[in-house]
Amino acid sequence: MSTNESLRTQPKLTLVGAGPGDPSLITVKGLEAIKQARVILYDALVNPELLKHASKDCLIRFVGKRAGVHLYTQKEINLMILKYVFSLGHVVRLKGGDPFVFGRGQEEITYAQKYRVETEVIPGISSALGVPGINHIPVTARGVSEGFWVITGTTEERKLSRDLAYAIQANTTVVILMGMGSLQKIAEQYTLAGKQDTPAAVIQNGSLPDQHIRVATIGALPGIAEAEGLKNPAIIVVGEVVRFYEAHQLSLVAEDLKIAV
Numbered sequence: 001m002s003t004n005e006s007l008r009t010q011p012k013l014t015l016v017g018a019g020p021g022d023p024s025l026i027t028v029k030g031l032e033a034i035k036q037a038r039v040i041l042y043d044a045l046v047n048p049e050l051l052k053h054a055s056k057d058c059l060i061r062f063v064g065k066r067a068g069v070h071l072y073t074q075k076e077i078n079l080m081i082l083k084y085v086f087s088l089g090h091v092v093r094l095k096g097g098d099p100f101v102f103g104r105g106q107e108e109i110t111y112a113q114k115y116r117v118e119t120e121v122i123p124g125i126s127s128a129l130g131v132p133g134i135n136h137i138p139v140t141a142r143g144v145s146e147g148f149w150v151i152t153g154t155t156e157e158r159k160l161s162r163d164l165a166y167a168i169q170a171n172t173t174v175v176i177l178m179g180m181g182s183l184q185k186i187a188e189q190y191t192l193a194g195k196q197d198t199p200a201a202v203i204q205n206g207s208l209p210d211q212h213i214r215v216a217t218i219g220a221l222p223g224i225a226e227a228e229g230l231k232n233p234a235i236i237v238v239g240e241v242v243r244f245y246e247a248h249q250l251s252l253v254a255e256d257l258k259i260a261v
Helices: 003-008 028-036 048-053 074-087 105-114 127-134 163-169 180-192 221-228 240-260
Strands: 012-017 039-042 059-062 090-095 118-122 148-152 173-177 199-204 212-217 234-238
Touching: 012 028, 012 074, 012 105, 028 048, 028 090, 028 118, 039 074, 074 090, 074 105, 090 105, 105 118, 127 173, 127 199, 127 234, 148 163, 163 173, 163 180, 180 221, 180 234, 199 221, 199 240, 212 221, 212 240, 234 240
Parallel strands: 012 090, 012 118, 039 059, 039 090, 148 173
Antiparallel strands: 173 234, 199 212, 199 234
């Protein structure tokens, strides 16, 4: 047995962040882990193109959501990881974005470590940073926003995060992940704070060829999103930094006009 094959059969769990969607945005180390995996357990937001890099004898199982319903509970996934680690060897848990940004990665690492399983974490580009960046929206900008908040769209109790109220008061960039089902409530919170005219963007399928982006004030955004059928997977960016996207679009138009002349 080669050294490489020996490593593949040793009990190990590796959490890998697959990035925001575009398969070319995974890290070099993350891609190498996929190639070395004996088992891959992947989520719904992972681009299937990445799975083509797995070895021919790799067991690949989908453990994410289908039609908004979890196929497996977190406890069942934890048990599955343990089962495959000890029966087959190196398990790669492939998650969209970064496994430690609302990815429940720490729960899986902690569970595996209880049974003395070797663990490794390979970070990924979180959609909270990568998707705005691809669209020329910086989450921080000198003189505009000195910080940013990343908030989940709904908590485990299916409610808005309590952090949203603090984030609104902070006058910094707010990035909300998987929050389309709560967009109206989010807009209402900004309106209550007298900030309904704050620039905001919805970016659906960020970084992918079918990406869809709409920019408006946060007060107007729910109506636009409903009219255009925007839904998850999407991120919501709220703050003055959204104006950089508008400025970039204007520069593209100006460049086109120069070419036309």
